[in-house]
Amino acid sequence: MALASGVRFAERALLRPWALLRGTTLGRTEPAAGGGGDGARRFGSQRVLVEPDAASGVAVMKLRNPPVNALSLELLTELVISLEKLENDKTFRGVILTSDCPRVFCAGLDLTEICGRNPAHCAEYWKAMQELWLRTYLSSLVLVAAINGACPAGGCIIALSCDCRVLADNPKYRIGLNETLLGIIAPFWLKDTYVNTIGHRASEQALQLGSLFPPAEALQVGLVDQVVPEDQVQSTALSEMARWLAVPDHARQLTKNMMRKATADRLLRQRDADTQNFVSFVCRDSIQKSLQAYLEKLRQRKG
Numbered sequence: 001m002a003l004a005s006g007v008r009f010a011e012r013a014l015l016r017p018w019a020l021l022r023g024t025t026l027g028r029t030e031p032a033a034g035g036g037g038d039g040a041r042r043f044g045s046q047r048v049l050v051e052p053d054a055a056s057g058v059a060v061m062k063l064r065n066p067p068v069n070a071l072s073l074e075l076l077t078e079l080v081i082s083l084e085k086l087e088n089d090k091t092f093r094g095v096i097l098t099s100d101c102p103r104v105f106c107a108g109l110d111l112t113e114i115c116g117r118n119p120a121h122c123a124e125y126w127k128a129m130q131e132l133w134l135r136t137y138l139s140s141l142v143l144v145a146a147i148n149g150a151c152p153a154g155g156c157i158i159a160l161s162c163d164c165r166v167l168a169d170n171p172k173y174r175i176g177l178n179e180t181l182l183g184i185i186a187p188f189w190l191k192d193t194y195v196n197t198i199g200h201r202a203s204e205q206a207l208q209l210g211s212l213f214p215p216a217e218a219l220q221v222g223l224v225d226q227v228v229p230e231d232q233v234q235s236t237a238l239s240e241m242a243r244w245l246a247v248p249d250h251a252r253q254l255t256k257n258m259m260r261k262a263t264a265d266r267l268l269r270q271r272d273a274d275t276q277n278f279v280s281f282v283c284r285d286s287i288q289k290s291l292q293a294y295l296e297k298l299r300q301r302k303g
């Protein structure tokens, strides 16, 4: 396989995720509804449902961590493992990432993983977050995000790590990095991903203001590639996938690597320092107070 040596290097450098796996049920395989042959069998875990279609080489990966697909340690781990499984199976060339939870694609970091937790837990959690970003950002597969719900913060980062984004046209489905509104700061690699997607000036404004863009604005600023009626998100994602898969894999993969490697390498070079920064930052009393207050506000706000 003519994969770039840089891709291989980066993949080797990534953490093995198995050690993180706790209480998950990965590897379960069951027939898809109405399905028969191998190509219609689905697999996955408690929080990630994978519907593979061997004939087309495309799998649909659905996040299902209700109510809002908050990125718990378990969800992060299961996502990494499911992606790795598809990458290692040469039948698959593309993955459509979407949500199984109504109205929310992904609510970002699970704030309960970093509120009132000890530094060791926060460090373990942040390493898992770094791992998911590295895996998705450098994936050799074509990743299309079918964004069928709200997509703030860490949810936006997952979407931005994909190659292409299709967003449902619903004003409630806003997308962006709103960290500053929680009193926290996007780490440099989230910022880099943003800048790589929408450019420096737009990122400078959006990051400081914590902007969450409704669909039309998200399209205008370049955060998403298409905005379509809600019932056309999956079919549009499939059409986009076909467009990307029409390109020979090796040429596309080498080009993706050329575009993304420097950004990923920046984190790979300073992963430990980034983890320490994160832990010392979020464990500050003042930050813990802000996060607690934000969580409380979320719990009280209904509808």
Ligand SMILES: CC/C=C\C/C=C\C/C=C\CC/C=C/CC(=O)SCCNC(=O)CCNC(=O)[C@H](O)C(C)(C)COP(=O)(O)OP(=O)(O)OC[C@H]1O[C@@H](n2cnc3c(N)ncnc32)[C@H](O)[C@@H]1OP(=O)(O)O
Pocket (backbone or CB within 6 Å): 067, 068, 070, 103, 104, 106, 107, 108, 109, 110, 111, 112, 150, 152, 153, 154, 155, 178, 179, 182, 184, 185, 186, 187, 277, 278, 281, 282, 295, 298, 299, 300, 301, 302, 303
């Ligand atoms: C000097 C500095 C040096 C170094 C810096 C180093 C590192 C940087 C530091 C930190 C970086 C951290 C990066 C963070 C990225 C993130 O992802 S932060 C998370 C941000 N997420 C959000 O703000 C989303 C919040 N949620 C919502 O806006 C809504 O829930 C949403 C629009 C997604 C859905 O709305 P709705 O359908 O109405 O649902 P509810 O709001 O009613 O929520 C249902 C229940 O879910 C709980 N919940 C929601 N979001 C989260 C979450 N992110 N984590 C945990 N729990 C969440 C909510 O409380 C409800 O719970 P309840 O049913 O009431 O118990």
